[in-house]
Amino acid sequence: MWQRYVFAASPEEAGSLLKELGTEARIIAGGTDLSVAMKGGGLEVGTLIDVTRIPSLQSIERRDGKIWIGAAVAYSRLLASPMLRESTPLLLQAVQEIGSVQIRNLGSIGGNLATASPAGDAIPALMALGAEVALAGPGGRRTVPITEFFLGVRKTVLNDDEIIEGVLVPPQAENQIGVFVKHGLRRAHAISVVNAAVLVTMESGKVAEARIALGSVAPTVFRAEEAEKMLEGSDLDEKAIADAAAAASRASRPIDDIRGTAAYRRHLVEVLVKRALQHIASGNVPELLPPMNRQEFRLLPVPSSDEIADGNRVTLTVNGQEVTLKDVRGKSLLYALRDELGLLGVKDGCSAGECGACTVQLDGRAVTSCLVPAPQAHGRTVETIEGISKNGSLHPIQQAFVDHAAAQCGYCTSGFIMSAKALLETYRKPDDETIKRALAGNLCRCTGYYQIVEAVKAAAEEVNDD
Numbered sequence: 001m002w003q004r005y006v007f008a009a010s011p012e013e014a015g016s017l018l019k020e021l022g023t024e025a026r027i028i029a030g031g032t033d034l035s036v037a038m039k040g041g042g043l044e045v046g047t048l049i050d051v052t053r054i055p056s057l058q059s060i061e062r063r064d065g066k067i068w069i070g071a072a073v074a075y076s077r078l079l080a081s082p083m084l085r086e087s088t089p090l091l092l093q094a095v096q097e098i099g100s101v102q103i104r105n106l107g108s109i110g111g112n113l114a115t116a117s118p119a120g121d122a123i124p125a126l127m128a129l130g131a132e133v134a135l136a137g138p139g140g141r142r143t144v145p146i147t148e149f150f151l152g153v154r155k156t157v158l159n160d161d162e163i164i165e166g167v168l169v170p171p172q173a174e175n176q177i178g179v180f181v182k183h184g185l186r187r188a189h190a191i192s193v194v195n196a197a198v199l200v201t202m203e204s205g206k207v208a209e210a211r212i213a214l215g216s217v218a219p220t221v222f223r224a225e226e227a228e229k230m231l232e233g234s235d236l237d238e239k240a241i242a243d244a245a246a247a248a249s250r251a252s253r254p255i256d257d258i259r260g261t262a263a264y265r266r267h268l269v270e271v272l273v274k275r276a277l278q279h280i281a282s283g284n285v286p287e288l289l290p291p292m293n294r295q296e297f298r299l300l301p302v303p304s305s306d307e308i309a310d311g312n313r314v315t316l317t318v319n320g321q322e323v324t325l326k327d328v329r330g331k332s333l334l335y336a337l338r339d340e341l342g343l344l345g346v347k348d349g350c351s352a353g354e355c356g357a358c359t360v361q362l363d364g365r366a367v368t369s370c371l372v373p374a375p376q377a378h379g380r381t382v383e384t385i386e387g388i389s390k391n392g393s394l395h396p397i398q399q400a401f402v403d404h405a406a407a408q409c410g411y412c413t414s415g416f417i418m419s420a421k422a423l424l425e426t427y428r429k430p431d432d433e434t435i436k437r438a439l440a441g442n443l444c445r446c447t448g449y450y451q452i453v454e455a456v457k458a459a460a461e462e463v464n465d466d
């Protein structure tokens with residue numbers, strides 16, 4: 001729960017607010033970790049300081065031969081960036097494994113780093129690439145090598161008045177091949193049981209340098225240095241690969257938890273590192289999937305405090321109509337839509353970003369509205385299931401769900417339809433695999449997904465009729 005919502009215009013302002021307000025204040029970017037901590041984890045926050053409208057936190061650009069990625073850029077924008085697809089494919093391999101479409105439309109690298117979970121999926125890739133973390137606050141700016149950023153589980157070197165402004169990532173050279181591998185308990189929304197990023201520099205057929213970063217097997221992500229050294233000078237033959245994978249496993253210090261035992265994790269490290277190195281040796285590097293969103297990003301202006309009155313008042317366009325909601329204190333977009341506007345087609349299945357029942361389109365992108373604090377939607381456009389039928393006729397996707405018996409229960413169907421709508425605005429004729437990936441953030445626990453996939457395929461013929 002939160003009481004007050006403010007937008008910071010600069011990193012200095014965000015840092016000053018943190019200093020002034022102390023522990024009652026928290027930075028928010030995509031909200032995919034923080035909203036869960038506030039709802040399920042019971043975290044009470046006085047003031048949320050939104051950093052998503054600070055220009056430097058939303059930019060992707062070249063800076064002195066490195067790539068600058070603003071801390072608040074949503075993962076889906078990273079995946080759609082031609083520059084990043086060219087220069088840091090290893091990072092994007094990791095990013096495309098994070099959460100689901102809805103989570104990638106909100107979550108950011110800054111949030112992944114600040115949460116400092118040993119299982120964060122962006123971290124091993126950034127570590128293997130040799131990224132630096134750029135910090136800023138009223139006292140100035142500094143950069144820290146990512147290997148020195150984490151102090152322990154959920155602990156970093158961030159000072160009380162500092163925020164993460166971005167990361168500086170050296171682009172992959174032509175002779176550097178990277179592979180990210182992850183083992184989770186399901187296909188989407190899975191916290192890594194183990195993850196690993198491996199980057200190898202080859203010269204004249206031999207390994208000149210190897211970097212192996214391992215996640216979820218120690219209090220922080222770390223580099224398996226002994227294993228890296230063992231690979232140098234080798235031509236990535238089976239023995240060198242097996243020895244390095246065993247050394248990486250020995251270097252890990254995992255714990256038992258609900259996702260796996262320490263022994264299982266050690267075994268997984270050996271399997272995953274071996275697999276990554278074999279992929280590199282054979283040149284069989286995981287493909288980058290086409291981006292799931294093509295909508296253009298708009299950097300929104302920072303609203304004045306008069307305009308939003310401490311974040312309790314928001315003006316947004318919902319289903320084509322501008323509305324002002326007078327008091328959204330502590331509310332998610334989900335509950336602002338339900339309680340204030342009576343849009344009951346937006347359902348609460350988990351309030352934790354897991355089920356997709358609350359999916360709406362925010363500026364055209366599918367998001368789980370339970371994770372979005374209502375003020376974050378100020379000045380933006382929201383579309384819900386209620387807004388998609390026109391002139392008394394069902395939208396073609398709704399009709400296809402009826403025709404293919406895909407409207408299986410009243411709880412999940414609206415979320416599935418909103419995800420499908422966002423998909424068909426990006427892909428004219430998606431194949432089964434693309435549909436499954438796009439809907440992976442929407443759960444059904446009653447009947448299954450066959451009719452739903454069939455309905456989306458049929459709707460594509462209707463909506464994107466050539």
Ligand SMILES: Cc1cc2nc3c(=O)[nH]c(=O)nc-3n(C[C@H](O)[C@H](O)[C@H](O)COP(=O)(O)OP(=O)(O)OC[C@H]3O[C@@H](n4cnc5c(N)ncnc54)[C@H](O)[C@@H]3O)c2cc1C
Nearest residue numbers: 029030031032033034099107108110111112114121164353
């Ligand atoms: C259903 C679900 C599935 C998920 N799946 C994955 C997954 O597969 N892999 C994975 O790695 N993660 C996953 N996550 C976790 C989460 O999406 C990521 O960690 C994400 O990167 C968090 O970014 P955010 O912008 O949403 O952070 P927020 O929730 O906004 O913030 C997270 C923390 O970071 C702080 N913070 C945010 N930005 C800054 C900044 N610029 N400077 C300083 N502090 C900052 C906040 O104060 C907060 O403490 C999942 C989460 C959910 C809900």
Ligand code: FES
Nearest residue numbers: 349350351356370
């Ligand atoms: S994902 Fe939002 S209610 Fe389940």
Ligand code: FES
Nearest residue numbers: 409412444445446
């Ligand atoms: S569609 Fe709701 S549980 Fe299956």
